[in-house]
Amino acid sequence: MNQHSVPLLEAARRYLDIDHAPFYMPGHKRGQGIDREFVDLLGETFFRLDLPEMPDLEEPVAEAEELAAAAYGSDHAWFLTNGSTCGVQAMLLANCQAGDKILIARNCHKSAFAGMILTGAVPIYLPTEYLSEFDLDLGVSPATLEAFLQQHPDAKAVLVVSPNYFGVCGEIEQLVAIAHAYNVPLLVDAAHGAHLGFHPDLPISALQAGADLVVQSTHKVAGSLTQSSILHLQGDRIAPEQVDRALQVLRSSSPNLLLLISLDVARRQMAIQGKGLLSETLRLAKEARSLLLQVSGLRTFDHIEVPTLDPTRLTLLVDQLGITGFEADIWLHSQLDVMAEMPTLNQLVFILSLGNTQADIDRLIFAFKQIAQDTQGKRNKKQEKLSPITNYQLPITNYQSNLSPREAYFAKSDRLPLEKAIGRISAESLCPYPPGIPLICIGEEITAEVVEMLQCILRSGGIINGASDESLETILVVKT
Numbered sequence: 001m002n003q004h005s006v007p008l009l010e011a012a013r014r015y016l017d018i019d020h021a022p023f024y025m026p027g028h029k030r031g032q033g034i035d036r037e038f039v040d041l042l043g044e045t046f047f048r049l050d051l052p053e054m055p056d057l058e059e060p061v062a063e064a065e066e067l068a069a070a071a072y073g074s075d076h077a078w079f080l081t082n083g084s085t086c087g088v089q090a091m092l093l094a095n096c097q098a099g100d101k102i103l104i105a106r107n108c109h110k111s112a113f114a115g116m117i118l119t120g121a122v123p124i125y126l127p128t129e130y131l132s133e134f135d136l137d138l139g140v141s142p143a144t145l146e147a148f149l150q151q152h153p154d155a156k157a158v159l160v161v162s163p164n165y166f167g168v169c170g171e172i173e174q175l176v177a178i179a180h181a182y183n184v185p186l187l188v189d190a191a192h193g194a195h196l197g198f199h200p201d202l203p204i205s206a207l208q209a210g211a212d213l214v215v216q217s218t219h220k221v222a223g224s225l226t227q228s229s230i231l232h233l234q235g236d237r238i239a240p241e242q243v244d245r246a247l248q249v250l251r252s253s254s255p256n257l258l259l260l261i262s263l264d265v266a267r268r269q270m271a272i273q274g275k276g277l278l279s280e281t282l283r284l285a286k287e288a289r290s291l292l293l294q295v296s297g298l299r300t301f302d303h304i305e306v307p308t309l310d311p312t313r314l315t316l317l318v319d320q321l322g323i324t325g326f327e328a329d330i331w332l333h334s335q336l337d338v339m340a341e342m343p344t345l346n347q348l349v350f351i352l353s354l355g356n357t358q359a360d361i362d363r364l365i366f367a368f369k370q371i372a373q374d375t376q377g378k379r380n381k382k383q384e385k386l387s388p389i390t391n392y393q394l395p396i397t398n399y400q401s402n403l404s405p406r407e408a409y410f411a412k413s414d415r416l417p418l419e420k421a422i423g424r425i426s427a428e429s430l431c432p433y434p435p436g437i438p439l440i441c442i443g444e445e446i447t448a449e450v451v452e453m454l455q456c457i458l459r460s461g462g463i464i465n466g467a468s469d470e471s472l473e474t475i476l477v478v479k480t
């Protein structure tokens, strides 16, 4: 296929020239009825292209999806305008009915837990490996998957995350081989992996490893607009009609044309220029790492054995500077004009992608030299004040949760003070955000350990998402 062609961008050019009386959605009618200040800010073209599904759009969308499948090496691709959230849920809905067992990595994003509420699937949680010294989740090991499949060969699918927020890809080829040996499809949430497969120095992509169904947030690391993602299918374990059917249920009936166009051009960019652009990103990442490692007190994952780490994802451990990741984050963006992707209690995660420049790296280095200088002297004193909790391994109270997420969602619930809820079944999922991985999953027993973790994160300036009571003073539990 000709990866230079961009069917949706070409369609957009044709639509720009149309001169007709618009009696269709959206109500602003190609910008004629929208707030003028907004038009002045974004320009006329943007609004002239905010169009509904035009009658002749079906063909360019299908062509653009075929081009994406060819570029990424899948058999079918679906453009999504509701992020990988929609893709993760579609993967579950396409494979599981109510009561079906699914083996699911405990480090999955909250969209997977929402997907289980929708489908009624019964999760068997796969524990992930954890490197406490670096507070780093390494994902599901092949040995774990093998052991769980031996015990649950009737599982309808396995769902794992690769890469995770820290860029850990794991031993994905082995996971694929194990799942397939049991004739179970491997579904991969590759929200952070839309660039993999386009450069030999990057880990292989989940599709290259042979995974069956893979969703990628093109918007997170490649060049498309926020909320645009691609769902890919390969092989014959899952029929494309199953995926189509699931997407019929989940997708908006008004996909945003600008998002679709952005997926088309991002695919062309990756297919044609990806290797060159990623070479520069990798160069910048290498430079940043080596200079940051010279800053006293800073650590990265560089010298540790991690199964396939994406080098474009940079995590800095700031604990030895005597500050939390949350404090460093505020410092960086309020005083040093640097914005990280994700703070945690001990770390800051930076996404380096084809949009970053040498100037960005220079600022990052300068900022950390400054922080290291300013924290000198205060370090020992501060460290004493840090939380006594240093181990944030995802808690698994029970591999098979007491109630399925769907049962817990629809069960009658009580609101209890958080401390009094220990030992009860949670009726909601609570996740530090980002990364959006629930510390308490809906349907799971609430433990003292997890309550302490949540309170510590909140006290340290983290954000907890999903809680019906944002203060975390109370929590919804399933009525007994």
Ligand SMILES: Cc1ncc(COP(=O)(O)O)c(C=O)c1O
Pocket: 082, 083, 084, 085, 086, 088, 108, 109, 111, 161, 164, 165, 189, 191, 192, 217, 227, 229, 434, 435, 436
């Ligand atoms: C691992 C993972 N999966 C899925 C998602 C959801 O992706 P999206 O924001 O594209 O809906 C995220 C979002 O951060 C994520 O980190």
